[in-house]
Amino acid sequence: MLISGTDALRRAAAEGHALPGFVAYNLETVQGITAAAEAAGRPVLIQAGSSPFKHAGRDALIRLALDAAAASDAPLGVHLDHSRDLDEITACLSAGYTSVMVDGSHLPFAENVALTREATRRAHDHGAWIEAELGAIAGDEDVSTDADARGAAMTDPRQAAEFTAATGVDALAVAVGNVHGFTRDPVRLDLDRLAAIHRAVPVPLVLHGASGLPEAELRGALARGVAKVNVNAELRRAYLTAVRDRLPDALPDSDAVAVWAAGRDAVRDAALRVIHQLSPAS
Numbered sequence: 001m002l003i004s005g006t007d008a009l010r011r012a013a014a015e016g017h018a019l020p021g022f023v024a025y026n027l028e029t030v031q032g033i034t035a036a037a038e039a040a041g042r043p044v045l046i047q048a049g050s051s052p053f054k055h056a057g058r059d060a061l062i063r064l065a066l067d068a069a070a071a072s073d074a075p076l077g078v079h080l081d082h083s084r085d086l087d088e089i090t091a092c093l094s095a096g097y098t099s100v101m102v103d104g105s106h107l108p109f110a111e112n113v114a115l116t117r118e119a120t121r122r123a124h125d126h127g128a129w130i131e132a133e134l135g136a137i138a139g140d141e142d143v144s145t146d147a148d149a150r151g152a153a154m155t156d157p158r159q160a161a162e163f164t165a166a167t168g169v170d171a172l173a174v175a176v177g178n179v180h181g182f183t184r185d186p187v188r189l190d191l192d193r194l195a196a197i198h199r200a201v202p203v204p205l206v207l208h209g210a211s212g213l214p215e216a217e218l219r220g221a222l223a224r225g226v227a228k229v230n231v232n233a234e235l236r237r238a239y240l241t242a243v244r245d246r247l248p249d250a251l252p253d254s255d256a257v258a259v260w261a262a263g264r265d266a267v268r269d270a271a272l273r274v275i276h277q278l279s280p281a282s
C-alpha cells in the first residue's frame, strides 16, 4: 500500500530509528525491495529516479514503482531521489509520488534556496513531502568511485537552520563525511557536526551514502537525528554478484528468468538486512 505524509519519517525521528530509501533501477530491483518490505512488515521508500530514469525511461519506472507499491501489503512510499529538474519533480508528483528530493546542492546558497522553495511549494500542493540537500555529498550515485569526502562541502549547522526556515522542507540531506558508493577506506562521519545540525534544524535528517558505512557510524548517525538512510551500491552489488554467480550455469539459450530471479532475490535479502539494521531493536 502507498503511504503518504511524514508520519513514518517523524515516528522514526522520534524513536531513534530510520526509514530506508532504496534506489531502484528496473523490474527486479523494484520487486526485490518490495519483497523485503513485505517480509519485514516495515515502511520502506522505493527511490525510483532521477538517475535511474536514464536507464529505464521515466514513465516506465514511475509506473513500475507506483504499481508495485500500490499492489503490495507492505507500507511503501515512492520517492524521487536527487532531482535538479522542476519539470521532472512535477511529473513525479502528478503521477502520485509520495515524496521527492530536490538537489540544489551544486548551486550557490541563495539559488539552492530559491530552487528548493519552489520545489517545496509544488510538493506540498500535491500532498507530498520533500527532502533537500545542503552541502555536497561526495561520490557518484550510480557507481562506486572510491571517492572520499575530502574537499566536499560539509553542511554548516547555522546555514542549515537558515535553509530549512527559508524553504519549508520536511527533511534535510546532510554532508558530514558520507560518500555515495563503496570506498576503499572506511568512512568516518563528523558526528559532532551532525549533532550540531540536529540541534539547529527542526526537521528529520537524511543520510545518503550508507553502503559500506561501518555499523558504529550508522548507529552514531541514528542517535543524532538521522531518520532516513539511503542505500544503493549495496543492492547493486548484491544484484550483480548473484547474476554473475548464476551465469556460468546459464547457457545463452537456457532459462534467463532464473538469472534475473537470482538478482531479484539477492536484492531482497540485502534490503532486508538493511531494514533490520535501521529498525527499532525488538
Ligand code: 13P
Residues within 6 Å of the ligand: 023, 081, 082, 141, 179, 180, 181, 182, 207, 208, 209, 210, 211, 230, 231, 232, 233, 234
Ligand atoms: P550508496 O550508494 O552509498 O548506498 O548511497 C545511496 C544514496 O545515497 C542514494 O541517494
